[in-house]
Amino acid sequence: MSLEEFLLEKKSAILKRWFDSILETYPSDTKQFLRTKKDRFENPVAHRISSGIEGIFSQILNDAKVEDASPFLDKVIRIRAVQDFPPSQALAFIFDLKRLVREAVVGDTREGQLSEELWRLEQKIDEMGLLALDIYTKCREEIYELRVNEVKRSVGRLIERANMICGVPEKEEDPEVCSTDNLT
């Protein structure tokens, strides 16, 4: 039996434990809400996390390229990047999968047969961890970009109208037009 078959067999149990372990990172009142509220529109965090980790797990099962898991990782990380987590904690859930798979394998009669493949799986999860770091960083960069863009949008037209934008002129222009003195 291959590890792939083993994981397929244990898929729902591992996913449930994975989801639970992510919920553990939230305060107890929140955990209860995330676990019990089933409507996907009233509980988007749980919905996105569960569909995200299911996607990640399927990618592992399908032996797809690590990069293919990107949209699913993004689904979860995009949320955790704006919640109250330090980066290490926001991304810890990926590495937690190693523990969950190990725990499922340990004690199973097929443990011996799977060790080689398990090592490869863990390597893949590590690679996903690195990809997750890229995604997390991108999300944070986007937040800073949003801040800059919003400020630009809020007064952009005004500056344009007031001839206060000092771009490259089409023709020779009076240098005073580019002055920002009027701003004060």
Added chain:
Amino acid sequence: MAKVAPPEELSRVDYTPPKKGWIDKPAELKEGRWCYGSKPKDHEVVGLPNPRAWSPGDEDWKLPDNWQEIFLDGLRERLDKFRTFRIFMDICVRCGACSDKCHFFIGSGDPKNMPVLRAELLRSIYRGEFTTAGKILGKVAGGRKLTYDVFKELFYYFFQCTECRRCSLFCPYGIDTAEITIIGRELLNLLGCNIDWIMGPVANCYRTGNHLGIQPHAYHSMLEFFCEEIEEITGILPEPSFNRKGAEILFITPSGDVFADPGTFTAMGYLMLFHYLEGMGLDITWSTYASEGGNFGFFTSHEMMKRLNSKMYAEAKRLGVKWILGGECGHMWRVCNQYMDTMNGPADFLEVPKSPLTGTVFENAQSHKMVHICEFTADLIKHGKLNLDPSRNDPYKVTFHDSCNTSRGMGFFEEPRYILNNICNDFHDMPINTIREQTFCCGSGSGLNTDEIMDLRMRGALPRANALQHVHDKHGVNLMSCICAIDRATLQALVDYWIPEVEVSGIHELLGNALILEGEKKRTMNLRGEEFPWVEEEEEEAAEEAALEVNLEAAEAEAEEVAAEAAEEAVEETAEETVEEAAEEEAEVEK
């Protein structure tokens, strides 16, 4: 040698937050979650207390020595003044019906963002300082004392509430948690603790009439600029009037429509609509003094809201208009429709609004004399007064975001949808439990549309974004329209982070696209100056046709040339033959 735990144990870090009651867990004020503190100059302009340079990140907030006394006196005064507030303090049974309804809680997972708990922050002080049980039993009776940390916690969380009222919709007792936030912010104001993004606009609005502090000539100039852009797009130059005495209607809109994209495109839509109607008898003027529909005083105190709002009736009176038309705005609309009459009325110098185009009397505005532009436009469409080409909005698959104040605050659901269904061909609502009275907030209302708390805003925006994602995936929605200036400014950041394929617009921007102005040139672009996708195709087709025509002409010319050559050759040949024949004849004769 020290005993080292096995690797499995070392790798298992317990991230579970410690279990503690909320009262025992002091708030940790994290940077990026609090807004910048208000500036002393802005306090001084409007005479608010305790002007000083400070930051919520500072240890010392520079409060006056008797700050507790000021706060508690303020609380006592408001408990006596507002019966609702006292009831809200007493009546909550902590059933939890509201707890999972707040977008900030849903998105952040911070339990103190549960409306019940946010209210409890203040309610616990009320119990601990004002009720006998709370004074004696303290924590057991849900009471606590007002300490410095508690005060900071109030600031932190009352500026993590957008006063959207979604929670109050689900409260079996009808407790309006937004009102608790409003009072909470008033109390913070007594000690000079407001945020820069609110106090700046308040001070500007008080001095120059609008949030950015734009002076009348700049306001006028911006609108002229839009008129020029409209001329470029349509060939028609609208000529709006400003501060015109004796006009029938005064138009007031949020200044965001005049200065910030994409609201500016909505302002162009208003200008086009008014130009269209002027020939039919609309007599309307803009004002460069009442140049702000928004009211950040609403997020400061009742008194400040009243002061900033007073310019509307004052300007209407000065100009001698009959009634007021309001632009697309959310909280402005709540202030105007629900408070203005009580605060600054009676508006007995105005008449009950009546559309000069359709004769419709807006009975709902009998008292405060102000009509929302969506009511006005929906009525025009209903009476067939507008010549529209919805296909110009075909590049858009549109949805509508109900703004909290217009929908939940006012029951304003149908008019915007009616307009949208008449000006575009592809409209899809988001799931029912995320729209209309159950709408999710943009996450940036009530003065929280400032950039330093972008993280917080994005969390708060998640429920809205998630519903939008659904219609984007299912129907390909690529435009979210709304009727609120704060929404127009802030939803753009929301979609940029969560669903970058979607754009944000006001409804009158789309109306401007669809509206057929008399004598206009063939439209090739929308109000954003973006060319319609079919223009290129049409141009290509036209170019192909032209090329075909040229080819035909060339072929004809060539054929003619060939024929002429052939004829010439034939003539020459005949001539040669004739000469030869003649020569032969001559030779024969000679013989």
